[in-house]
Amino acid sequence: MSDNNGKRKIIEISHVTKVYHLGDEVDVHALRGVSLDIHEGEFISIMGASGSGKSTFMNILGCLDKPTKGNYLLDGIDVSGLNRDELAVIRNKKLGFVFQGFNLLSRTSAIENTELPLFYCSISQKKRKSKAIQALERVGLGERMHHYPNQLSGGQQQRVAIARSLVNDPAIILADEPTGNLDSRTSVEVMGIFQELNETGITIVLVTHEHDIADFTKRHVIFKDGKIKSDKANTNIKIASEVLKTLPAIDEIEVEE
Amino acid sequence: MKTLNILLSAYRALIRNKMRTLLTMLGMIIGVGAVIVMLAIGEGAQETIKESINSLGSNILILTPGSYNSSGVRMGAGTMSSITEDDLNAIEKECSAVKYITPQINASGQIIFGNMNWSSRTQGVKPEYLEIRQWKVEFGEMFTDSDVKAGSKVCVLGQTVVKNLFGEEGDPIDQTVRIRNKPFRVIGVLAKKGQNAEGTDQDDIIIAPYTTVLKRLTWMPFISSALISCISAEAIPEATNQISELLRVRHKIVSADADDFTIRNQADIATMRNQTNETMTILLACIAGVSLLVGGIGIMNIMLVSVTERTREIGIRMSVGAKSSDILTQFLIEAIVLSMLGGTLGIILGISGSKILTRALEWKTFITTSSVVISFSFSLAIGIFFGWYPARKAAMLDPIDALRYE
DSSP states (O other): OGGGTTSOEEEEEEEEEEEEEETTTEEEEEEEEEEEEEETTOEEEEEOOTTSSHHHHHHHHTTSSOOSEEEEEETTEEOTTOOHHHHHHHHHHHEEEEOTTOOOOTTSOHHHHHHHHHHTSOOOHHHHHHHHHHHHHHTTOTTOTTOOGGGSOHHHHHHHHHHHHHTTOOSEEEEESTTTTSOHHHHHHHHHHHHHHHHTTOEEEEEOSOHHHHTTSSEEEEEETTEEEEEEEOSSOOOHHHHHHHSOOTTHHHHHO | OHHHHHHHHHHHHHHHTHHHHHHHHHHHHHHHHHHHHHHHHHHHHHHHHHHHHHTTOSSEEEEEEOOOEETTEEOOTTOSOOOOHHHHHHHHHHOTTEEEEEEOEEEEEEEEETTEEEEEEEEEEOTTHHHHHTOOEEEEOOOOHHHHHHTOOEEEEOHHHHHHHHTTTOOOTTOEEEETTEEEEEEEEEOOOOBOTTOOBTTSEEEEEHHHIIIIIIOOOSOSOEEEEESSSTTHHHHHHHHHHHHHHHTTOOTTSOOSEEEEETHHHHHHHHHHHHHHHHHHHHHHHHHHHHHHHHHHHHHHHHHHHTHHHHHHHHHTTOOHHHHHHHHHHHHHHHHHHHHHHHHHHHHHHHHHHHHHHOOOOOOOHHHHHHHHHHHHHHHHHHHHHHHHHHHTOOHHHHHHOO
C-alpha cells in the first residue's frame, strides 16, 4: 500500500488460523493462514461469500475470539495470548463495534447507549456525559440525545451505534454489515458518516457483501475459503455526499420525523 | 464510580419491568411479612404470660413451713408449725434482698350478708400485702398496721365477692358481713385483677388483718405461709439464700439436716410456660421462613428468565468491554436489590399486619428489633444465594453467541 508509507501499523495479523471442533472427529477450518496489516487512517472493506471466513476473521479482529494459531498485534499489543478479561479491557480501550442489527439497549436513551463503553472504565460522570454528547454531535444526532431506540429510524439508530463505537476514542472501528438492515438511501448516509470519520483520521474496517457499499472504502480485501483471495486499493472511491445528491429524496420526511 | 454505575443499571433494569419486579418481590414481601407477624405474635404471647405472672406480684417468694412427719407419714407442705411471727420480723429486719413480707393465713368458709351468702377464701395479711401483690384498693381504704396490732374485725373484699354478696350495684363499704359467723366491717374493695396464670379468679378473695384471722377464724398460733417480695428480679436467688440461712440459724438446724421450711419461686411457673410458648414461636417462624425460601426461589426463577431474555444485552455489554465480573456484579446486585426491596416492603407489611391483628382480634403483638433485623438480613442472604447462579450463568456467556442470540 504505497499511500500508507510512514503511517503507523495498527493491526498486524500474521498466519492466523482458526479451527472449530464440532464433535469428536469433525474439524472446521474457518481460517487457513491469514496475514493482513492495517495502517492508521485506512478504510478497508472485507468482502466474501458466507462461509468464506470473513465473520470469523472479524471476531478475531474484534478480540471477541482467539485465533487457534498465529499472531495478532493490535496497536503494538500481542492480543493472541490474552485471557477473557484482558480481551474485555482491550475491547473497551482500543475497539469500537458497529453491528448490522444496531445492537442498542432497548428502553435506554441514545445518550445512555452512547455512554455504555465508558461505564466499564474509570471516568467521571461529567466527562462521560460530555464525551457522549460530543460523539452524538459528530454523527449528527445532537438533537435527539434523549430519544429511545424505538423513537429513532434505522439510520438514526445506526448513527447512535456509531457514536457508541467512537466514544472511547478507539484505535479502530469494526463495522459488521452496518448497512445490512438499511434502505439504500440511508445506507449511503451511513457510509457518508464513516467517510467523514475516516477523513478525521479514524481507521475503519467494514465487512460487507455489497459491492456498492465497498465502493465507498479505500481498500478491498476479499476472502474465500478461509484465505485472502485478493487485497487491492480501490481506485474509484465513491463519495457519499455526491451520491446522495443523485438519489431521490423520497424518504426524507419519514427519516427525519 | 463503577459500582455506582452498576447499581444504577440494576435499578434501571428493575424499573423497566415494574410489574414483573413487583410480582417477584411479592414472594419476598409475603415471606418477610409473615416472619415478622409470627414473631410478633409469639413475642406478644410471651408478653401476656409475663403480665399475668407479674399480676401475682413482682419478684415474689412464698415461704411455707416444712411438712409434718408423723411416723413416716408426711403431711405435705405447710403442715409443720415451724414458722413464727418472730421469724418473719427477723427476715424483714435482717435480709437485705427482701423488700416486703407478710404472713398469709388462709381461712375458707361461708360469707354472709343479709340473705346472700358466698363461699370464698379469707386471707389474713399485713397491709404490705397490697405492695407485694401490686394491688390497689378501688373504693374505701386498706386496713392499717394499728388494725393488725389491735386485731380489728375489718376486711377488704375482692370484686367477685362484692358482686356475689351485694350485686352489681351494691355498695359494701361500712356494711358488716359475717365470715364463719364472725362479723367483719367492710372498709374497702380491691381493684379488679382477673385470672392468674393458672386460671384462678384472683378477685374471689377477702383480706383481713392476719392477727384477726388467726384469733377469730383459724385459732392456730403459727404462720401457715408468708409472701415475700424481693428488691428486684435479679435478687430472687440472693433473697432465697438469705432467708434460708437466717431460718436455719434461728431454727438451729445443723448442716446435715433438711430445712423445716420451703421457699418457692413464682418464676418457675413462668419459665415453663415461656418454654412452651417459645417452641410455638419458633415453629411459626419456621413455617414463615419456608415462604421466605419460596420467595427466594421465585427470585432465582425470574433472574434466570431475565438472563435468557437479556442475552443480547449481555453480548453488547461484553463487546464494549464489560468483564465477566462486571456482568456477574450487575445481575447479582439486581437480585440483591430485588430481595432487599422486597424485604423492606415485607417489614412494612409485617409491622402493619401485626398492628391490624392487634386491632381486629385484640391479639397482643410485639415487634422486636431483632425480628426485623433477622428477617431483613435473611432476605438479603436469600438474594445473594439465589442470585448467584443466574448471575454466574450470565457472566459465563460467550460474547459472540450472546451477540447473535435472537
